[in-house]
Amino acid sequence: MLSNYSSLADEVQALADQLFDGRIDGPRMRRLEALIENDLACLQVYVERMTYHGELVKNAEVRSPAQAALAVMREFSYAVRMHERRRWFAQFWIYGGMVASLLLIVGGALFFTGAFDPVPVGIVAGLSDDAQFSSTGIDLGRFVRRGEQITVNQGMISLQLSNVLVDVLGPASIQLEAGDRMVLNAGSLFAKMLPGANGFTVSTPDVEVVDLGTEFYVQYTPVTGTQVSVRQGRVRASLLDWKHAPVNLLELTDGRSAQFQGAAQLVREVVYQPEVFQPIDQSRGGIQRIDGLLRTTPRIPVSLQSEQLQTTNHMLVIPERQNVLLDRDLVIPGEGEPVRIPAGAVISSYLIHYDPKVLATLAPRGAVTFFDEIAAVTATEEGLKATDHLGLPGIRFESNKFREFEMDEDEVRISQDRKTVSFYCGVNPGEFLDEARVIVVAKTKGVVPAP
Amino acid sequence: MALTYHDIYSTGLTIVGNQDDAEDVIQEVCVVLWQKFDEFDEGTNFRKWAHAVTFNVAKAYARKKRRRRGFGFNDYVLMKVSQMKSGGEELFELQCEVLRECMDHLPEADREFLSACYRNSSSLTNYARELGRSVETIYTKLKRLRRRLTECVTRKLGKE
Numbered sequence: 001m002l003s004n005y006s007s008l009a010d011e012v013q014a015l016a017d018q019l020f021d022g023r024i025d026g027p028r029m030r031r032l033e034a035l036i037e038n039d040l041a042c043l044q045v046y047v048e049r050m051t052y053h054g055e056l057v058k059n060a061e062v063r064s065p066a067q068a069a070l071a072v073m074r075e076f077s078y079a080v081r082m083h084e085r086r087r088w089f090a091q092f093w094i095y096g097g098m099v100a101s102l103l104l105i106v107g108g109a110l111f112f113t114g115a116f117d118p119v120p121v122g123i124v125a126g127l128s129d130d131a132q133f134s135s136t137g138i139d140l141g142r143f144v145r146r147g148e149q150i151t152v153n154q155g156m157i158s159l160q161l162s163n164v165l166v167d168v169l170g171p172a173s174i175q176l177e178a179g180d181r182m183v184l185n186a187g188s189l190f191a192k193m194l195p196g197a198n199g200f201t202v203s204t205p206d207v208e209v210v211d212l213g214t215e216f217y218v219q220y221t222p223v224t225g226t227q228v229s230v231r232q233g234r235v236r237a238s239l240l241d242w243k244h245a246p247v248n249l250l251e252l253t254d255g256r257s258a259q260f261q262g263a264a265q266l267v268r269e270v271v272y273q274p275e276v277f278q279p280i281d282q283s284r285g286g287i288q289r290i291d292g293l294l295r296t297t298p299r300i301p302v303s304l305q306s307e308q309l310q311t312t313n314h315m316l317v318i319p320e321r322q323n324v325l326l327d328r329d330l331v332i333p334g335e336g337e338p339v340r341i342p343a344g345a346v347i348s349s350y351l352i353h354y355d356p357k358v359l360a361t362l363a364p365r366g367a368v369t370f371f372d373e374i375a376a377v378t379a380t381e382e383g384l385k386a387t388d389h390l391g392l393p394g395i396r397f398e399s400n401k402f403r404e405f406e407m408d409e410d411e412v413r414i415s416q417d418r419k420t421v422s423f424y425c426g427v428n429p430g431e432f433l434d435e436a437r438v439i440v441v442a443k444t445k446g447v448v449p450a451p
Numbered sequence: 452m453a454l455t456y457h458d459i460y461s462t463g464l465t466i467v468g469n470q471d472d473a474e475d476v477i478q479e480v481c482v483v484l485w486q487k488f489d490e491f492d493e494g495t496n497f498r499k500w501a502h503a504v505t506f507n508v509a510k511a512y513a514r515k516k517r518r519r520r521g522f523g524f525n526d527y528v529l530m531k532v533s534q535m536k537s538g539g540e541e542l543f544e545l546q547c548e549v550l551r552e553c554m555d556h557l558p559e560a561d562r563e564f565l566s567a568c569y570r571n572s573s574s575l576t577n578y579a580r581e582l583g584r585s586v587e588t589i590y591t592k593l594k595r596l597r598r599r600l601t602e603c604v605t606r607k608l609g610k611e
Contacts (some may be wrong), residue, residue, distance in 0.1 A: 017597065019468040021575075021590070026522040037528050047465055047535045051543040052604075053569075054461035055550050057470060060569035306526060356507070402527050 008035065009045045040183070118145040121179035125165065125259040126158030128283055129295040129316060140291055140366075149175045152187065153246075156283055156298055163197030164211070165288065166279050169298075188219035190280045193233070206262035208246060210236045215404075216252075217276050225261035229276055230254060239267050285319030286348050286440060292366025294352075294423075303396040306403075306433045310355045315423060317368050320349035322389045323442065332376045332439065334383045334429070339376040339439075346442040347375065349390035352423060355433040367422040372440045374418045379405035379436035387437050398433055405434045412436060452571065459505040465536050466509035466529060470569075473517065476509045483508055490534035506533050546604060561596055568593050 015032040016026040024032070032106070061246040068264040120143035127140055134151040144150070144159055147330070152170030159166045159405035160178035172187020181201045182189075191200060191211060198213040204220040207228065214233025220226045228237050230252045239260050248267050250258055257272040283296045291295065293314040301309045308318070323346055341347060350368070378384060381404045388397050405412065411424040421438055454513055456595055464473035510529050516525030524532070536543075554562060567578060568589065579586045 015603065016468070017594070020464075020470060022469050022471065026520075029522045029524075033524055033528055037525075037529070043531055043535050044539065047532060047539065048543060048546060050465040050468065051461055051536075051547065052550060052601075053470070053471075054457070054464045055547040056554075056565065056569045057460070057464070058457050059551070059554060060566040402530050 001184065008039065008042055012036065012042045012045040013049050016046050016053075020050070020053045044138055065322075108370065118146065118147055121146050121176055122159050122161035124157060125160035125289040126156070126167070126284060126287065127290075127295055127310070128155040128157075128298050129314065131155030131157055131295075140294075144176055146176060146178055149173065149185075156279070158284065158296075159290055161200070163194050164200040165192045165194070167192075167284060169279055184218055184220050186220060186222075188217065188276075190217050190277065191215070203240075204260075204354055206240060207260040208238045208240060210238075212236060219276075225259060225263075225266070227257060227259050227270070228252060229257040229272055231274070231277055239265065241265070281322070285322055285350065286369050286371045287319070287350070288365060288419075289316065289369040290317060291369075294366035300392060301395065304351070304391075304435070305351055305396055305398045306355060308355075308396075309353060311353065315352055315354040315366060318351045318353055318392075320351055320392050320437075322348040324348070324390065330387075330439075332378050332383050334376070334380055336377050339378075341375050341439065341441060345375075347390075348372070348440045348442070349387065350438045350440065351391065352436040352438065353433075354435070360376060365422075365424045367420050368438065369420040370440045372419070373441050374414055374421055374438055375441040376439045377412050377414060377421050377436060378439075379412055379434075384435060384437055386397065387439065389441070390437070398435075403433050403435050405436050459501050462502055462505045462533075462536060463509045465532055466506060467513050467516070468524075472512065473509075473536070476505070476512050479512070480505045480508050502537065523532065549604050549607045550600060552607065553600050556603065557596070563591065565596050 005111055011375055012032065012035055015024065015028055018028060019032065032046070036042075036046045053107045081148055122137060122144050124140055124142045124144060127138075131138075132153040132155055134153060138150065138157065143260045150157065150168070151173040154167050154170040156167055156169050159168070159174075159176075161182075164180070165180065167190040168174055169188050169190070171188065172306075173185040174187075174189065175183040175185065177183060180199055183205075184202055184204045189202065191202065192215045193200060193211055196213075198211055200211040202211075202218050203217065204226045205222075206220065206226040209216070209218055212234040214235055215231045216233070216235050217229040217231070218226060228235065232254055234251060234253045237250050237252060237258060237260065239248035239250075241247045241264050242262070247265065250267055250269075255272045255274075256269065258267060258269045260267055279298055282300055287296070294317050295311075295314050297309075297316050297318060303309070304318075324341050326341060326345050328343050330345075330347070332339045332341070350370075352368075376383075378387060379419060384397070384403060391397065411422075413422045413424070414420070415422075423436070460473060460477055463476040463480065464470065467473055467476055480501075480600075484501060485506070510533075513523055513529060515552075517525075554565075557565070568575065575589055576586050579589045582589070
């Protein structure tokens with residue numbers, strides 16, 4: 001046994017030397033790969049051998065280590081100087097800005113008491129990976145304020161206001177008038193009231209839509225006017241005249257749509273097209289909020305194999321099959337005891353996908369909050385395979401085992417109310433494909449760990 | 452920084468396996484570290500950050516080379532190599548210390564020969580010409596010296 005190991009170690013050393021010397025050919029490279037892929041001891045011998053060569057290169061260096069590093073340091077020192085300079089300017093602007101803000105506040109209080117009050121009315125609760133805005137600084141968790149205008153050049157932004165979740169699909173422009181009131185200047189938005197809430201109002205140049213507890217879609221273009229579609233619940237839509245006064249009122253309920261044109265004073269019901277909700281279902285599904293370096297994606301990926309849908313400095317959360325009624329128990333293996341979701345439960349699946357590009361420089365970490373409760377999070381190869389059937393139809397998954405999160409370094413935590421799952425991927429930028437799947441249950445009865 | 456320079460060189464070399472390739476990688480790493488320096492979180496470990504960047508650059512380099520040549524380590528192997536390299540850091544450092552001791556015990560001429568080979572690995576043919584020897588003769592001698600050093604390291608580590 002020992003001599004067998006010894007001969008393999010010798011072989012690995014010889015092949016590693018050939019690789020180092022640039023004298024290895026295809027068959028020998030494949031042999032080396034097979035040895036280190038399948039045998040941990042051979043892997044160690046290979047790394048030892050390359051470290052050994054690195055040490056010999058270092059010893060052969062005519063320059064001292066400091067001299068060798070000096071050339072690199074010259075490049076770094078420039079970067080550091082620029083960094084320090086930027087920091088100094090940032091501090092200057094921060095302190096200067098603080099003084100200026102103080103003066104403005106005092107001045108504002110004196111001259112505009114009560115009139116100047118840009119209070120927060122909500123937060124940015126979601127962003128798609130392709131989201132672009134005409135202004136900078138729009139990021140997850142940031143407050144949005146009364147009077148603020150947001151122009152979405154492309155992608156999607158989700159805003160959590162006091163009692164409604166609004167998704168704005170670019171290109172679009174909105175203005176926040178209050179926590180329950182918004183103007184749609186161009187483009188389209190989706191609004192979903194939180195349970196039990198109502199009264200959210202969206203206005204366009206043609207119409208004022210008051211929500212009466214529902215989920216609806218509004219699209220406005222200067223050419224076609226405003227289209228309102230109701231997926232669930234009821235809205236009251238008032239056609240506006242040129243003075244912005246309501247002149248005609250229409251109530252819309254589940255599965256109905258209407259077209260409004262203020263200039264022509266035209267209101268007509270049109271065919272309800274459920275596919276208008278497709279972008280939001282695809283991108284957000286039952287996600288209430290995301291935080292940190294997570295993003296949604298508006299595109300349905302064809303393949304989730306390694307390097308096919310790459311991410312840089314963020315993780316993607318992809319809604320998969322939604323509202324699936326289980327006709328048999330679903331057992332999900334994991335690190336600990338498997339989770340059993342009994343037949344009859346209605347589940348939705350979400351995939352967390354992280355496949356960094358070459359120059360990932362941040363360790364992704366973030367959290368997803370769902371409307372429903374999380375039944376299971378699986379990040380192991382076994383668990384992912386057992387639940388791949390919940391993926392979108394026709395999608396291809398990676399078959400190699402490096403797909404799973406490395407749990408010794410990466411952490412996945414579920415909140416006490418089981419609605420939020422947090423992903424913390426160590427301190428270093430990622431290197432390879434990592435995936436996890438979150439199963440959310442609409443009806444939580446009977447979800448128990450299997451014996 | 453001097454320590455980090457050699458560390459990242461060693462990491463790059465372990466991934467790409469070849470001295471010339473490792474030098475290309477290090478050049479690219481320097482550029483990336485320079486470009487991305489303002490993204491470095493000062494509260495975290497620079498060495499770890501530099502290693503992660505090195506690994507990513509080296510991985511991309513290895514992939515490109517694999518595509519060009521038609522063979523090379525697959526991603527899974529590259530990941531295992533990276534994990535082994537970072538996980539066994541202390542052990543490898545100990546082995547390097549022992550290797551340096553073994554180098555000190557080599558005759559002066561052998562030490563010079565070894566250093567010359569490692570300095571000139573990309574043009575061993577020229578070096579062989581300078582010495583008036585064939586390349587194969589140079590490799591044979593290099594192999595013999597490597598073996599001696601390996602045996603010395605094994606012996607010393609075994610004793611310890």
